[in-house]
Amino acid sequence: MKSDIKLIKNGKRLDGRKNDELRPIKIEAGVLHRAEGSCYLEWGGNKVLAAVYGPREAVPRHTQNPLRAIVNARYNMAAFSVDDRKRPGPDRRSREISKVISEALENIIILEKFPRASIDVSIEILDAEAGTRCAGLTAAGVALVDAGIPLRDIPVACAAGKVDGEVVLDLGKEEDNFGDADLPIAIAPRTGEILLLQMDGHLTQKEFDTALDLAIKGCKTISELQKKAILEKYQKNMGE
Amino acid sequence: MPITAEIKKDYIIKLAKNGKRVDNRKFDEFRKIKIEIDIIKKAEGSAKVTIGNTQVIAGIKMDLGEPYPDAPDSGVMTTAAELIPMASPDFESGPPDAESIELARVVDRGIRESKIIDVDKLCIVPSEKVWMVFIDIHILDYDGNLFDAASLAALAALMTAKVPIERLKPMVENLKEKHPSIEKYLKEHPKDFPLPLSDPPVSCTSAKFNGMVIMDPSLDEELIAEARLTVATDTKGDIRAMQKGLNGSFTVDEIKKIIKSSVDNGKKIREQLYKSVGK
Numbered sequence: 001m002k003s004d005i006k007l008i009k010n011g012k013r014l015d016g017r018k019n020d021e022l023r024p025i026k027i028e029a030g031v032l033h034r035a036e037g038s039c040y041l042e043w044g045g046n047k048v049l050a051a052v053y054g055p056r057e058a059v060p061r062h063t064q065n066p067l068r069a070i071v072n073a074r075y076n077m078a079a080f081s082v083d084d085r086k087r088p089g090p091d092r093r094s095r096e097i098s099k100v101i102s103e104a105l106e107n108i109i110i111l112e113k114f115p116r117a118s119i120d121v122s123i124e125i126l127d128a129e130a131g132t133r134c135a136g137l138t139a140a141g142v143a144l145v146d147a148g149i150p151l152r153d154i155p156v157a158c159a160a161g162k163v164d165g166e167v168v169l170d171l172g173k174e175e176d177n178f179g180d181a182d183l184p185i186a187i188a189p190r191t192g193e194i195l196l197l198q199m200d201g202h203l204t205q206k207e208f209d210t211a212l213d214l215a216i217k218g219c220k221t222i223s224e225l226q227k228k229a230i231l232e233k234y235q236k237n238m239g240e
Numbered sequence: 241m242p243i244t245a246e247i248k249k250d251y252i253i254k255l256a257k258n259g260k261r262v263d264n265r266k267f268d269e270f271r272k273i274k275i276e277i278d279i280i281k282k283a284e285g286s287a288k289v290t291i292g293n294t295q296v297i298a299g300i301k302m303d304l305g306e307p308y309p310d311a312p313d314s315g316v317m318t319t320a321a322e323l324i325p326m327a328s329p330d331f332e333s334g335p336p337d338a339e340s341i342e343l344a345r346v347v348d349r350g351i352r353e354s355k356i357i358d359v360d361k362l363c364i365v366p367s368e369k370v371w372m373v374f375i376d377i378h379i380l381d382y383d384g385n386l387f388d389a390a391s392l393a394a395l396a397a398l399m400t401a402k403v404p405i406e407r408l409k410p411m412v413e414n415l416k417e418k419h420p421s422i423e424k425y426l427k428e429h430p431k432d433f434p435l436p437l438s439d440p441p442v443s444c445t446s447a448k449f450n451g452m453v454i455m456d457p458s459l460d461e462e463l464i465a466e467a468r469l470t471v472a473t474d475t476k477g478d479i480r481a482m483q484k485g486l487n488g489s490f491t492v493d494e495i496k497k498i499i500k501s502s503v504d505n506g507k508k509i510r511e512q513l514y515k516s517v518g519k
Contacts, residue, residue: 032381033293034328045281049380051326074325074333079376080283080299083407088320088376089335122326124378126297127280 037147045129050139058118158218285401293383298393315362319348
C-alpha cells in the first residue's frame with residue numbers, strides 16, 4: 001500500500017520516536033488465577049494476555065508424541081480489538097500465526113521431559129495496534145516461565161522494517177499500513193538463535209542485514225524487561 | 241464433577257453447617273468486586289470486571305447495518321460470549337458450546353428485555369440504516385459466577401460506550417445520495433455521542449447445596465451446587481429477570497430470601513457501577 005503520508009519528518013517518526021527506538025513496553029507476570037502461568041503485556045497500543053496450561057495429557061490421543069510433548073499455541077484476536085469488529089473465532093491469519101508461534105516455542109521448551117503431554121499456550125489480543133504477533137510471543141515467553149515449564153531460554157520477539165526508505169525498529173500503526181517492509185523475528189536471546197522469521201515488502205540485502213541487526217537489538221532490550229517482570233513477581237510474593 | 245471438587249465437597253458442606261464459607265464470607269456476601277472502564281482503545285466502550293478471582297472483559301463495537309423487518313426504526317444489538325481456553329483448563333477452543341451460548345443469551349436477555357439501550361434513538365434512516373451494537377464478552381479467568389461478572393462487565397462497557405459517528409463519517413456521507421435525510425442526521429449528531437441508556441437492572445446469582453443457600457458462588461461452590469438462581473433487580477427494587485439453573489429445587493421461602501438479598505446486594509453493586517463509570 002502506497003500513500004502520500006510522510007512517515008519520517010526531520011529524523012523523527014510519526015509518534016516522535018527515533019529510528020532505533022521501541023514503543024513503551026509494560027510487562028506483568030502472573031496476572032491470572034486459574035492458569036498455571038500468565039502474563040499481561042502492553043506494547044504501544046497493543047494489549048495482550050498470555051496463559052499457559054500444562055504439561056497435561058494431550059487430547060485427542062492421536063496427537064500425542066511418545067517421545068516428547070507437543071505445543072499448542074492459540075493466537076486469538078478479541079472482536080473488539082480492532083477498528084472494524086472482527087468476527088470471533090480463528091481465521092486463516094490467526095491460524096498461521098498460531099502455527100509459527102507454536103513452532104518457535106517448541107524450539108526452546110525442553111519437550112523430552114514430558115512425553116505424550118501437551119503444553120497449551122493461549123494468547124489473547126485485547127487491543128491491537130501493529131506487531132501483535134511479536135507482543136503475543138513475548139508475553140507467551142514470560143507466561144511459560146511463570147508456569148514453571150523448563151526452557152532453554154526465554155523467547156522474545158520484535159520487528160524491524162522499512163518506512164520512507166529508512167530501516168526502523170518496531171513499526172507503529174501507520175508504518176505497518178503504509179511502510180515498505182516488515183520483518184518480525186523471535187530469538188533465543190542467550191544464543192542469538194532465530195526462532196521465528198517472517199518478512200513482507202521489499203528490502204535489499206544490505207537493508208535486510210541492518211534490519212535484522214536492529215530487530216535483534218530490540219529483542220535483547222525487551223528480554224531484559226521480561227526478566228525484570230518475572231523477578232518483580234517473585235519479589236512481590238516474597239514481600240507478602 | 242472433577243475429582244478435586246468431590247474431595248472439597250465434604251469440607252465445604254462441613255464449614256457451611258457451621259455457618260462458614262471457605263473464604264470467610266457470610267452466606268449473603270459477594271466477593272470483592274472491581275470495575276475498570278475504558279481499557280480497550282479500539283473499542284467504542286469497554287470494561288473489565290473482577291469478582292474475587294473471576295475476571296471478565298466486555299467490549300462494545302458499533303457499525304452501520306440494516307434493521308430487522310419487524311422493527312424497522314430500531315437499532316440492532318447482539319451479544320456473544322467466548323469461554324476461551326485461557327480462562328480454565330476445562331474450556332476448549334472451537335465453535336461456541338452450549339455453556340457460552342447460555343451465558344451470552346442470559347446476558348443478552350438481561351440487556352434486551354429490560355430495554356437498557358434506547359434502540360429507537362439508534363435509527364439513522366427508518367427501515368434502511370440503523371446502528372448495530374455488538375457486545376463481546378471475554379472470560380479471562382474462571383472462578384465461578386460468570387453470569388454476574390459477564391452482565392456487570394457488559395453494563396459497564398455499555399455505560400462508557402460512545403457512538404463512533406466520527407470514525408464512520410465517510411461511510412455515512414456516502415449514503416447521502418441515496419438517503420437525503422442523512423444530511424439532517426449528521427447535523428444533529430456532529431460528534432461521537434454516548435449510547436442512549438436507561439437505568440440498568442443488576443443481576444445477583446445464588447447457589448444451593450445440601451439445603452443451604454449462598455450468594456455469589458465461587459467455582460468450588462458452583463461445582464457442588466444442586467440449584468442456581470439469578471435475580472436481576474432495578475433501582476426500585478422490582479424484579480426484572482430471573483433464571484433458575486441445574487436440576488435441584490428451591491422452596492418458596494428460599495426464593496423469597498434470595499430475592500431479598502439480591503435486592504440488597506444489587507443496590508450496593510449498582511452504586512459501585514455508577515461510581516466506576518463516573519455517574
